[in-house]
Amino acid sequence: MEGFKIRLLLTVSIFLSIVNANRTVFINPYNRWQVFEGWGTGLCWWANMVGGFPDVRDKAADLVFDLNKGLGLNVIRYNIGGGDDPSHHHMRIGGDVPGFLPCRTCPYNWTSDANQRWILFAAKERGADIFEAFYNSPPYWMTNSGCSAGGLEFSDNLNSYYYDAYADYLIEVVKWYKEQGLTFRTLEPFNEPTDRFWNYFGYQEGCSYNCSTMNIIIKKVGEYLNEKGLSNKTSISAFDENKIDEEVYSEHCIDNDAKSYISQYNTHTYGGTQRMQLFNISKQDNKRL
Ligand SMILES: *[C@@H]1O[C@H](CO)[C@@H](O)[C@H](O)[C@H]1NC(C)=O
Ligand SMILES: *[C@@H]1O[C@H](CO)[C@@H](O)[C@H](O)[C@H]1NC(C)=O
Ligand SMILES: *[C@@H]1O[C@H](CO)[C@@H](O)[C@H](O)[C@H]1NC(C)=O
Ligand SMILES: *[C@@H]1O[C@H](CO)[C@@H](O)[C@H](O)[C@H]1NC(C)=O
Numbered sequence: 001m002e003g004f005k006i007r008l009l010l011t012v013s014i015f016l017s018i019v020n021a022n023r024t025v026f027i028n029p030y031n032r033w034q035v036f037e038g039w040g041t042g043l044c045w046w047a048n049m050v051g052g053f054p055d056v057r058d059k060a061a062d063l064v065f066d067l068n069k070g071l072g073l074n075v076i077r078y079n080i081g082g083g084d085d086p087s088h089h090h091m092r093i094g095g096d097v098p099g100f101l102p103c104r105t106c107p108y109n110w111t112s113d114a115n116q117r118w119i120l121f122a123a124k125e126r127g128a129d130i131f132e133a134f135y136n137s138p139p140y141w142m143t144n145s146g147c148s149a150g151g152l153e154f155s156d157n158l159n160s161y162y163y164d165a166y167a168d169y170l171i172e173v174v175k176w177y178k179e180q181g182l183t184f185r186t187l188e189p190f191n192e193p194t195d196r197f198w199n200y201f202g203y204q205e206g207c208s209y210n211c212s213t214m215n216i217i218i219k220k221v222g223e224y225l226n227e228k229g230l231s232n233k234t235s236i237s238a239f240d241e242n243k244i245d246e247e248v249y250s251e252h253c254i255d256n257d258a259k260s261y262i263s264q265y266n267t268h269t270y271g272g273t274q275r276m277q278l279f280n281i282s283k284q285d286n287k288r289l
């Protein structure tokens, strides 16, 4: 446990010179590039399954999160479900993550998502110490299509009537978890918002957003975090685009007001080449990457 808790400072700078396919690597310990905080995992969608298996879940949690018995992963990305229309049955196994607000006039249902939550707290008990909450989709009833897998013909799917309701939903869930003893360091309102993956009746939750809508949502979430007294502990991360180049695009397109609420840039790396641009923008904007 001990070694893992220490923040490793990567002080490695690498200069490559290639001679006949042999590489000579020089390490310069004086150039600091980044702080390495640990290793992590997203919880969707395995935790929604494994958390529901009482016979094996303790063992599984040991293997994933306990440094003495397993991998000791310490960075956790928890998927707060939107929740789909109960009459729909098209999500992949585990992908039907329950939300906490089943309808517009319903009260919050805090017994929802028990399986994934079991794994989340099991991770914390075993030493995980960095938590992010993220959303794949708003609840189905806040969407244009009425489906939390995406919009018709891959269109943007958050109904503009519900911008405030969505921002409020994000914050209320994070606030409730804080009351249960788990603080999310970052809250991410989007997942792969730009790639137009997310379609009505798809097999997982997803929602596309254009840049102007992302600006609106980030500002609302940022303001609500302040109003509800959460902003000392929780700030916004974005955008978790599918590809590095899309992440660079979104970081450029977002306005400065929205940017001021963001503390961290996240990206997937399924594709893209603009690694140096990504590094530079993060540095320039003073965001954790
Ligand atoms: C790499 O360098 C070593 C040592 O100088 C040499 O034996 C080897 O043949 C080289 N390999 C290639 C692919 O050039
Ligand atoms: C709350 O969620 C639980 C777990 O999914 C479910 O069994 C229960 O019926 C829900 N309660 C209400 C009032 O919808
Ligand atoms: C962005 O999406 C919103 C909501 O879907 C829409 O009203 C708006 O016209 C779009 N803006 C641009 C610039 O495409
Ligand atoms: C946030 O932190 C600042 C500085 O530590 C403190 O003065 C303020 O009271 C805190 N606000 C809340 C809502 O906790």
Ligand SMILES: *[C@@H]1O[C@H](CO)[C@@H](O)[C@H](O)[C@H]1NC(C)=O
Pocket (backbone or CB within 6 Å): 276, 277, 280
């Ligand atoms: C990134 O920044 C470095 C240092 O300022 C600069 O030399 C480099 O050209 C930049 N690269 C890109 C792709 O922006």
